Each structure stands twice: as structure tokens, then as C-alpha cells.
Amino acid sequence: MKFYTYFRSSASYRVRIALNLKGLDYEAVPVHLLRNGGEQLTDAYRAVNPSALLPALEEDGVVLSQSLAIIEYLDETRPSQPLLPADPLGRARVRALAQTVACDTHPLSNLRVLKYLRGPLGLSEELKQQWISHWISEGMAMLEAHLARDAQTGRFCHGDTPTVADCCLVPQVFNAQRFGVDMTAYPTVMRIHANCAALPAFIQAHPAQQPDAE
Amino acid sequence: MKFYTYFRSSASYRVRIALNLKGLDYEAVPVHLLRNGGEQLTDAYRAVNPSALLPALEEDGVVLSQSLAIIEYLDETRPSQPLLPADPLGRARVRALAQTVACDTHPLSNLRVLKYLRGPLGLSEELKQQWISHWISEGMAMLEAHLARDAQTGRFCHGDTPTVADCCLVPQVFNAQRFGVDMTAYPTVMRIHANCAALPAFIQAHPAQQPDAE
Structure with a gap:
């Protein structure tokens, strides 16, 4: 998994916690929100996530965005250490x-x-x-x-x-x-x-x- | 189901669509966002939803809040006419x-x-x-x-x-x-x-x- 992240991005931080709670390895791709006028605003990053927001998670060539959607996806595909109750x-x-x-x-x-x-x-x-x-x-x-x-x-x-x-x-x-x-x-x-x-x-x-x- | 709603509330509107797509009946309880300084800000409504925001859905004495959480709950408990894909x-x-x-x-x-x-x-x-x-x-x-x-x-x-x-x-x-x-x-x-x-x-x-x- 390739994980587009910025150390201080709150939404990235949420997903990092979820990845760690599940013990999942990932390749971090830093996207600097302030450098070069904001690397999230570049065409290269918009090709990954047209919202120009962090985070994004790439798996098998498919890019997922939105921290809560990503966490639910991880929870559905890696059910051990569940992050939602059963009921x-x-x-x-x-x-x-x-x-x-x-x-x-x-x-x-x-x-x-x-x-x-x-x-x-x-x-x-x-x-x-x-x-x-x-x-x-x-x-x-x-x-x-x-x-x-x-x-x-x-x-x-x-x-x-x-x-x-x-x-x-x-x-x-x-x-x-x-x-x-x-x-x-x-x-x-x-x-x-x-x-x-x-x-x-x-x-x-x-x-x-x-x-x-x- | 008791559904706390306001006609022009965007989040209430989302849940109304979901309720209708699933063909579910509900008792609408209008909460006027502008009248009386905002009925959502009263103690009576805060006892329902401490966030003082709409909508809220009450079922068997339990109150649910947040439109997306409510819709996912409806989808999990009334699975016909699913509102999320299977994969x-x-x-x-x-x-x-x-x-x-x-x-x-x-x-x-x-x-x-x-x-x-x-x-x-x-x-x-x-x-x-x-x-x-x-x-x-x-x-x-x-x-x-x-x-x-x-x-x-x-x-x-x-x-x-x-x-x-x-x-x-x-x-x-x-x-x-x-x-x-x-x-x-x-x-x-x-x-x-x-x-x-x-x-x-x-x-x-x-x-x-x-x-x-x-």
C-alpha cells in the first residue's frame, strides 16, 4: 500500500493510527502542504486525488480518498483488530x-x-x-x-x-x-x-x- | 422511528432520501432552526442530541445522530434497497x-x-x-x-x-x-x-x- 500523507495533516494522522492498530505495513509518500505553494495542488497529486486533499491510499493501482472511507475499507478488508463494534x-x-x-x-x-x-x-x-x-x-x-x-x-x-x-x-x-x-x-x-x-x-x-x- | 428534521436542513434531507429509498415510515418531528432563536439550541433538543444539530433519529428509545451514520445504520438494519455497493x-x-x-x-x-x-x-x-x-x-x-x-x-x-x-x-x-x-x-x-x-x-x-x- 502506498499512503500519501503529511505529518501534520489531521486526516492523515487518523489513517496512520488505523494502519498501526491493524499492524499494516505501508509505503509513506510525503506530500508537503506548504512547500512549493502546496504539493497537494500540483497536477501530479491531483492525478492521484482530484480533491487535492490528504490522505490517499493506493492499493493495486486503485486510489482511495477520505480518511473515514479509507479506515472503513481497511476494517472491511483486514477484519482483525476491528475498528468498529459488531452491533x-x-x-x-x-x-x-x-x-x-x-x-x-x-x-x-x-x-x-x-x-x-x-x-x-x-x-x-x-x-x-x-x-x-x-x-x-x-x-x-x-x-x-x-x-x-x-x-x-x-x-x-x-x-x-x-x-x-x-x-x-x-x-x-x-x-x-x-x-x-x-x-x-x-x-x-x-x-x-x-x-x-x-x-x-x-x-x-x-x-x-x-x-x-x- | 422518530425523525428530528428541518425542511431546509441539508443533512436531514439526505436521511429523508434514504428513508424514502428504503420505503420506511417515520414520524417527523420538526425542529425549526430559525424560530425562537433556534429550536435546536434548546435544552429539550440538546437532551435528544447534545450536538444541537439536525438530524437525529430515535428508535426504541435510542437516539442516533450524524446523517451518514444514520444512513449506514438504516442500511445495516434494513438491507433491502442497499445504499452501498457490496464490494x-x-x-x-x-x-x-x-x-x-x-x-x-x-x-x-x-x-x-x-x-x-x-x-x-x-x-x-x-x-x-x-x-x-x-x-x-x-x-x-x-x-x-x-x-x-x-x-x-x-x-x-x-x-x-x-x-x-x-x-x-x-x-x-x-x-x-x-x-x-x-x-x-x-x-x-x-x-x-x-x-x-x-x-x-x-x-x-x-x-x-x-x-x-x-
Whole structure:
């Protein structure tokens, strides 16, 4: 498998965790989001993924995109160490937690949006920071509320083994901390984060551990 | 099934299409996003869905949230009229197309974001419109590129029966047209939209056909 990744890309980080949890080997192809005006915007990368976003996974000449779709594909084709529960209600809960990050939190503070705020909208660095804090805090508050009220939350987002929800939670907390967002209001999120951070699969997927880290 | 919905909510519209494609009955509970300062923000609705977002689906006392998680749940528990292909690569493709709408397009122009642009950021109506057009156009260009280059695209996003990708495409085109976005650059998207728009399941899910439509 060829895996197109960038060390600090949150969506790439999710898939790296999933690959590690399943013990899968892959060839990392770094795509630098800032160098040369953004390597993801080149014709060469658009031929891989026309969305010009990371990550992408190539297997037997077929390219898959979208982190959650890739993780579900890995889970369907490599079923050991499942990343979704077996029961439909559990699966729905885990997917909803993952999507709370992937649909309601992360898209608002990713690189292309922050560039648009500073460029075409001409916002100050301070207003950009306010935007980031606002949307990450909103998303973390949602995640906290869902996790804190539900007895199905365990050592991890759903019970005592990591799922795709944890693959999303950890990179989002990394983002939040990188941008200096105060996380004290989200104790359940942070407890789960600490449990994940102790596992080799999560440690080895961390941005700082990547070959393309700066 | 109790289905919390708002006629113009894009994520609710996706699930309505799925419910109709599967021929499932449900009790619609309208939650008005604008009335009374936003009924989704009340304590009563937060007790249903702490994310304060639509839609939510309640079955046997369990509440599910996130449109894509709900649709996958319906597909797993009511397998006739499947909304995902049977093969893992096909499933990955369809999920990626759905997520191109649900993660990369829609979150940037939903109500809470538009309110933040006008309120805390103090942007003009014109800059807000520019923002909407920019992000919807970006998303539609991605979708068009993925669809146009792939022989698996048929009458619908994936072959000749509707999938969860079509459940996402149609509400996003509705949004685009409501905001006056020029769609001439996305002929494959619009061809599929026209094929969907002829089907009763899509017609009956349209915002204008809902009991809470204005």
C-alpha cells in the first residue's frame, strides 16, 4: 500500500493510527502542504486525488480518498483488530462520534480554510485565532457531551478497545493543543486521549514520529 | 422511528432520501432552526442530541445522530434497497463521494457558520455570499472531478442505482442553487442530479414537500 500523507495533516494522522492498530505495513509518500505553494495542488497529486486533499491510499493501482472511507475499507478488508463494534447501534454511535470530528470540527480549521480567512477575507491573525478556538471548542464540547452522558464510553470512546472514533479524537486534540485551545472543559475527551497516547499504535502515528516531520 | 428534521436542513434531507429509498415510515418531528432563536439550541433538543444539530433519529428509545451514520445504520438494519455497493472498493468509493459533500463542502456553509461570519466576524452580506460560493464551488469541483474521471459513474454516482453518495449530492445541489451558485462547470453532477430528481424517493424528500416547509 502506498499512503500519501503529511505529518501534520489531521486526516492523515487518523489513517496512520488505523494502519498501526491493524499492524499494516505501508509505503509513506510525503506530500508537503506548504512547500512549493502546496504539493497537494500540483497536477501530479491531483492525478492521484482530484480533491487535492490528504490522505490517499493506493492499493493495486486503485486510489482511495477520505480518511473515514479509507479506515472503513481497511476494517472491511483486514477484519482483525476491528475498528468498529459488531452491533449496528454500536457502529452508528462510533461513526457519529468520528463524524462529530470529521464533519463538524476539523473542516472549519484546516489549512485551506485558514488560508482563505487570511487571504481573500483579509482577517487579522487575531481573528483567525478566534475562529479556530471557537470552532474547535464547539466541536470538543459536542464530543464531550456525547461521551460523558453515555455508559458505553469506556477507557476509549466506545468500550475498552480503540475504534475509528479514537482515530479521530486524538488528531483533533493534537490540533487543539497546537492552536493553544484550552481543553480543561473536556475531561472525558482528555481522559480518553491519555489512554490512547499510551499505546504504541498512537505513539508511532504522532506527527513528530513521521519521516517527513520538521 | 422518530425523525428530528428541518425542511431546509441539508443533512436531514439526505436521511429523508434514504428513508424514502428504503420505503420506511417515520414520524417527523420538526425542529425549526430559525424560530425562537433556534429550536435546536434548546435544552429539550440538546437532551435528544447534545450536538444541537439536525438530524437525529430515535428508535426504541435510542437516539442516533450524524446523517451518514444514520444512513449506514438504516442500511445495516434494513438491507433491502442497499445504499452501498457490496464490494469493499465500491463501498470505499461511495463513502468517499458522500464524505466529499459531508466533510469538505457542506460544513463550511451551514447555518451556524454563516451566523458566525455575519455576527462575531462582522462580515458584509457580500463577503458572506462570496464565502458560500467559494466553498460550494470548491466542493462541487472535487465531486465533478471524481465522478467525471471514473467509469464506475453511471446514471447515478456509482452505477445505475442510487447510493448514499446520491443522498448527499442532491441536497448539496439544492443548497448551491438556493445560494445562486453557478453550476454550469459541473455537468456530471448535474446529470446525476437530474436522474435523481425524477425518482419519487427524491421528490418526496425535497424541502418544499415537507410538512414544516414555509
